Amino acid sequence: MAAFSSSLIQGGNSKEQANSSVGLPALDVSKAFPQATPASNFPPAVSDYYQFDDLLTPEEQALRKKVQVIMEKEIAPIMTEYWEKAEFPFHVIPKLASLRIAGGTIKGYGCPGLSITGSAITVAEVARVDASCSTFILVHSSLAMLTIALCGSEEQKQKYLPSLANFDTVACWGLTEPDCGSDASSLRTTATKVDGGWLLDGQKRWIGNSTFADVLVIFARNTTTNQINGFIVKKGAPGLKATKMQNKIGLRMVQNGDILLQKTFVPDEDRLPGVNSFQDTSKVLAVSRVMVAWQPIGISMGVFDMCHRYLRERKQFGAPLAAFQLNQEKLVRMLGNIQAMVLVGWRLCKLYESQKMTAGHASMGKSWITLKARETVSLGRELLGGNGILADFLVAKAFCDLEPIYTYEGTYDINSMVTGRELTGIASFKPAVLAKQSRL
Numbered sequence: 001m002a003a004f005s006s007s008l009i010q011g012g013n014s015k016e017q018a019n020s021s022v023g024l025p026a027l028d029v030s031k032a033f034p035q036a037t038p039a040s041n042f043p044p045a046v047s048d049y050y051q052f053d054d055l056l057t058p059e060e061q062a063l064r065k066k067v068q069v070i071m072e073k074e075i076a077p078i079m080t081e082y083w084e085k086a087e088f089p090f091h092v093i094p095k096l097a098s099l100r101i102a103g104g105t106i107k108g109y110g111c112p113g114l115s116i117t118g119s120a121i122t123v124a125e126v127a128r129v130d131a132s133c134s135t136f137i138l139v140h141s142s143l144a145m146l147t148i149a150l151c152g153s154e155e156q157k158q159k160y161l162p163s164l165a166n167f168d169t170v171a172c173w174g175l176t177e178p179d180c181g182s183d184a185s186s187l188r189t190t191a192t193k194v195d196g197g198w199l200l201d202g203q204k205r206w207i208g209n210s211t212f213a214d215v216l217v218i219f220a221r222n223t224t225t226n227q228i229n230g231f232i233v234k235k236g237a238p239g240l241k242a243t244k245m246q247n248k249i250g251l252r253m254v255q256n257g258d259i260l261l262q263k264t265f266v267p268d269e270d271r272l273p274g275v276n277s278f279q280d281t282s283k284v285l286a287v288s289r290v291m292v293a294w295q296p297i298g299i300s301m302g303v304f305d306m307c308h309r310y311l312r313e314r315k316q317f318g319a320p321l322a323a324f325q326l327n328q329e330k331l332v333r334m335l336g337n338i339q340a341m342v343l344v345g346w347r348l349c350k351l352y353e354s355q356k357m358t359a360g361h362a363s364m365g366k367s368w369i370t371l372k373a374r375e376t377v378s379l380g381r382e383l384l385g386g387n388g389i390l391a392d393f394l395v396a397k398a399f400c401d402l403e404p405i406y407t408y409e410g411t412y413d414i415n416s417m418v419t420g421r422e423l424t425g426i427a428s429f430k431p432a433v434l435a436k437q438s439r440l
Contacts, residue, residue, distance in 0.1 A: 029392045042071075042076040052343075088136070088212075097166055101122045102141045103161065110165040116352050124297045124301065127294070133253070134295050136208065139171075140164065141164075144171030151272045171214070171215040172216050177203055182410070191220035191221065193222075208257075215234065216234070218230070228277055230271070233266055242259050245258060288409060289366050296341070296373030299401060360422030381395050
């Protein structure tokens with residue numbers, strides 16, 4: 001070690017020489033590690049053990065297959081590189097656009113008008129290969145576009161939805177703030193009425209797509225009514241600034257941003273007329289929470305598919321890893337979790353279609369599915385041993401990507417309390433002592 005250090009010191013340009021002498025390019029995993037195939041060559045889908053495909057319409061089956069093919073061929077080869085760089089692969093947006101899934105269940109305005117089940121399985125199949133791409137689409141489609149569709153005027157729908165449906169423009173959705181995460185209804189961003197429009201002042205945090213979005217759906221508190229209103233803010237508006245958040249350990253391709261609004265003017269025609277209280281956001285969140293529940297389902301399917309192939313290829317002690325009892329038990333436990341998660345997700349879709357789904361249904365689905373997905377992905381990480389911490393074999397990347405999904409759209413605890421409130425009729429969001437003090 002001493003000799004190595006002195007040679008660097010003597011070299012003059014020590015940093016450059018160190019990079020050239022010890023910073024050799026990484027080996028190509030597919031060539032350097034022939035015992036197992038990396039995720040850039042994505043494994044076939046083998047997790048549909050209880051034949052969920054039979055519950056889908058022919059149109060939904062065809063859509064599922066179409067998404068699988070595009071994701072496996074176009075996204076899988078580049079996902080690890082961009083995940084490591086924490087950059088978004090803008091060049092694949094036309095490929096994602098070719099799926100014709102942006103807008104999901106929205107009918108008209110160039111949107112696909114999918115069934116909610118059809119929209120849900122596209123979320124899962126995108127997440128099966130890459131959770132970041134899934135989040136990019138979900139924010140754009142199931143939050144921003146859906147808000148415009150459910151709460152916008154006819155003129156706003158005609159103006160914004162067609163280009164968003166084609167990914168000619170990209171949208172983000174700004175609710176969360178630095179001081180208001182789970183307690184989103186306490187948001188502090190303000191909207192002040194002025195001649196011809198509104199002035200927005202405040203901050204938003206964790207807003208996916210915000211650093212490059214053309215259309216920003218922003219929620220703010222009306223300074224006159226004290227109610228929450230919604231606004232469409234355009235990229236480049238004076239007083240609008242979006243800065244990329246750094247050092248995330250999950251969903252690294254997603255460009256989450258901090259948004260600063262300083263007297264940002266929004267004309268009257270870009271105020272969303274259907275958002276007049278925080279409760280109006282619930283119409284959007286009910287659908288998006290169903291969609292988010294399908295992300296961990298997809299992630300778990302991809303991890304299972306990877307483990308299934310890996311255990312058959314990788315040999316230790318003279319036999320494939322798939323031949324060992326402990327490994328088979330873990331693989332079967334993962335598979336069982338996935339079957340249960342899929343059926344809960346499917347039932348959520350059917351409850352929504354029949355207009356029977358409640359906020360408690362959606363919240364329990366999201367919280368329970370993410371909990372089971374955590375267990376499933378953890379088992380996959382165990383099965384791959386040391387290679388379980390390499391993004392090349394998907395599981396490490398999926399392990400990290402699942403963590404933010406466990407938290408966003410309501411943490412496990414918050415979603416559990418939403419269901420608990422529905423079951424008991426008692427809201428438990430504030431500590432009892434604080435609730436008592438507020439009544440005094």
